Amino acid sequence: MCGWEMQQAASSPPSRSLELIVEAAERLGAGAPRDALRCAEEALRLAPRDPDALYFAGAAHYRCGELGSAESRLKQAIQADGRTAAFHGTLGNVLQDRGALNEAIAQYRRAIRLKPDSAEAHNDLGTAYFARGDEARALECYQRAAQLQPSHAVAYANLGSVYRKLGLAREARRALQREFLLRMWSFFQSKKKNLAQVQLDRGNPRLAARIAKLEPRDARSLAILGAAHHELGELPEAIIAMQDAIAQSPSDSRLLEQLGRFLGEAGRIDEAVPLLERSGAHAVLADIYLAQRDWEKLEKSPLPFHRGEALFKLGRTQEAEAALREAVATDRRDLRAWIRLGDLLRLGGRLDEAEACLELAVELDEESPAALVSLGLLLRDKGRTTAAIERFEQALRLDAQSALAMQQMGEILRYENRIEEAERRFREGLKAKPGDLRLLIDLAMVLGDQMRYEEAFACIEQALAREAQSPPALAAKGILLDLTGRPADAEKLLGAALQTAEGDIDIGYNLAICQLRHGKLAEGWTGFELRRRKENFIGRYRKFPFPEWQGEPLEGKTLLVYPEQGLGDEIMYGSCLPDLVARARHVAIECNPKLGALFERSFPRCTVTPRQRTMANDWVNHLQPRPDYQVPIGSLASHFRRSPEDFPQHAGFLTADSQKIEHWKARLAALGPGPKIGLSWQGGVGHTGRARRSLSLEQLLPLLRLPGAQFVSLQYTEVQEEIDELARRHGIRVHHWQEAIDDYDQTAALVCALDKVLTVCTAIVHLSGALGRPALVMVPFGSDWRYGAQGERMLWYPSVRLLRQREIGKWADVLESLKRILI
Secondary structure, eight states, X not given: OOHHHHHHXXXXXXXXXXXXXXXXXXXXXXXXXXXXXXXXXXXXXXXXXXXXXXXXXHHHHHHTTOHHHHHHHHHHHHHHOTTOHHHHHHHHHHHHHHTOHHHHHHHXXXXXXXXXXXXXXXXXXXXXXXXXXXXXXXHHHHHHHHHHOTTOHHHHHHHHHHHHHTTOXXXXXXXXXXXXXXXXXXXXXXXXXXXXXXXXXXXXXXXXXHHHTTSOOOHHHHHHHHHHHHHTTOXXXXXHHHHHHHHHOTTOHHHHHHHXXXXXXXXXXXXXXXXXXXXXXXXXXXHXXXXXXXXXXXXXXXXXXXXXXXXXXXXXXXXXXXXXXXXXXXXXTOHHHXXXXXXXXXXXXXXXXXXXXXXXXXXXXXXXXXXXXXXXXXXXXXXXXXXXXXXXXXXXXXXXXXXXXXXXXXXXXXXXXXXXXXXXXXXXXHHHSTTXXXXXXXXXXXXXXXXXXXXXXXXXXXXXXXXXXXXXXXXXXXXXXXXXXXXXXXXXXXXXXXXXXXTOHHHHHHHHHHHHHTTOHHHHHHHHGGGGGSTTOGGGTOOOSSOBOSSOOOTTXXXXXXXXXXXXHHHHHHTTHHHHHHHSSEEEEEEOGGGXXXXXXXXXXXXEEEOOOOSOOGGGGGOSSOOSEEXXXXXXXXXXXXXXXXXXXXXXXXXXXXXXXXXXXXXXXXXXXXXXXXXXXXXXXXXXXXXXXXXXXXXXXXXXXXXXXXXXXXXXXXXXXXXXXXXXXXXXXXXXXXXXXXXXXXXXXXXXXXXXXXXXXXXXXXXXXXXXXXXXXXXXXXXXXXXXXXXXXETTEEEEEEEEOXXXXXXXXXXXXXXXXXO
């Protein structure tokens, strides 16, 4: 029994209250609302919180024209049980009569979400749209109501009205003729509809079950009871009732179909399939195969949505798109098809088309959590993170259990460096869904971002206690083990996770990162190519009209190299460009606008195109000579840096502007005697280890107090307040020239003018090393893979020296070593 039933049983005998509720339903159906109200109020005296008694009291008030009392009682019924479609539909009628059309529409949509096949709710939604002047939507709703219930005379009357308003006289006449015939048939047919069936049709399965249990156990009552149990989520009881109904009527195809559906949902596929094949229920069979993820069976389905879903999952995206477009052409209100089509287009990088599909899906149902989550993902991919979070918030208000919405919201916050907020979201999600594996893993990673490793491991162990061989949990533990200095265990766990989830892109990629960190370059670069199959890989969506370069000879060939990651990575992988230039006829380079002048100067034999990354790639058609191949810049290392011996002992491969260097040398000289040291003390964002790799100026005081040294800020984040606070509290000045930060070509010149650079792990390391300038790098325990796991040398840059933490979060030894070096 649910809570209200237990309370009812404790306060009074339920049989009498149920008798009164049934009588109220009958009186209301007979057109006697005052009598119905009397029965409902009497039932409420016996069971004050009975949702059905509250509902019939509200419905009776509504029939009596008492809208205020009706609204109050119906809202009480919804508070007692918000999952009964009839309650929302009737409240919608009250609100519509009050003129609150938007609120009414919201209630009708809730009713439809709870009972998608409710002709009554679709019809009522149409009346609200018609009242709002939206004839097109009203027409769709009335058509859907008539399709769901071909005997729905009112729906045909409404269709006639809207056709007439739209000037479609022939269609209006046909609809009104159909209405007349249905009303005549209704007048002459004498069979009284079963009350339990009426309640089931109206979206009140609980009351339908209560009434059906009072009736003789014939096939009809048992079928109603089974259907009611099913809608209430009571699958075992539904199966038993339907089996009993079939025992009394073995050849009834509708009963066979229903039992087949229930057995399929219970996972009893072998029992379900013969029943569904006997009854010809192809759509139900398709839904079962969909739930079972049996894509091979579904790819040949005659139903376009199911076929499209299967083809999408099988990676046959062009065929999937065609099937899904067929689905929405067949039924413009097919919400699932619009959502999946939007997802497919989003993953293919066709973001504007995807947005149009998903906006339409949300228009169809503004309170569909699935549509809102998909639109949120689309907005995330377009960089509109605030709007994305709003959509996820909306989805959570409608479905507090939506793990995907919670997880995505936390991920966005994490990637926006709002780490504490991300942690709060993940914890809120776990309150709503205790033990959810994905949320536990995400919380563990965000705790790792904050170096709260003990708590992070506790989350992972909690996840593994629920699912011991969970590949994502094993992989997350492997990542954390590597960050905390246990590389052998890390690689072993990542390997085990990949073995369990063969082909998992994220796990394979993280294993590759672990291998690269520990110097296993050949294996690491091979696995690193998996990044190109990840959702966020920019190259998945940038379609250049040239074949992919996979190591073919380049004599006489032109190659287009395009960027894919951050500024530091563009510089680091840029060290491979001279290798490429030595082999190819010509190299065309697309780069971040910040690097344009620097790359043009440094690679004079190349065509350099500085531009913001976009999905529009028409510009490549103007390249001369026309490229024969294309390659993302991150893939160059897999061709040219497969062992430590492949890294050249260069003195810098980037060239700064000599005049700008002289300008900065003069400005530095004006500071007075002593070494001029560039300083960068904050690196990354939350999810890239900001907490691990950043320091404060207060922490750097032992170095900043060194006599004679002049420190110059190379920090690209907003730090003026911290610099001013340092001067106020300690009388120490760190020089900060914003014009040198805003223009990266000026930054490069300043780096060349300085005596040396002192920095944490950030893009300044790459710039200094690429210019051949001496740099001292403060490397945290559990460093990024680019810095390797040990040693003072950074393979990519001979001029860079690494000073590593010996313990997690402890910088004292590093600072002591730096004092000796800098004095």
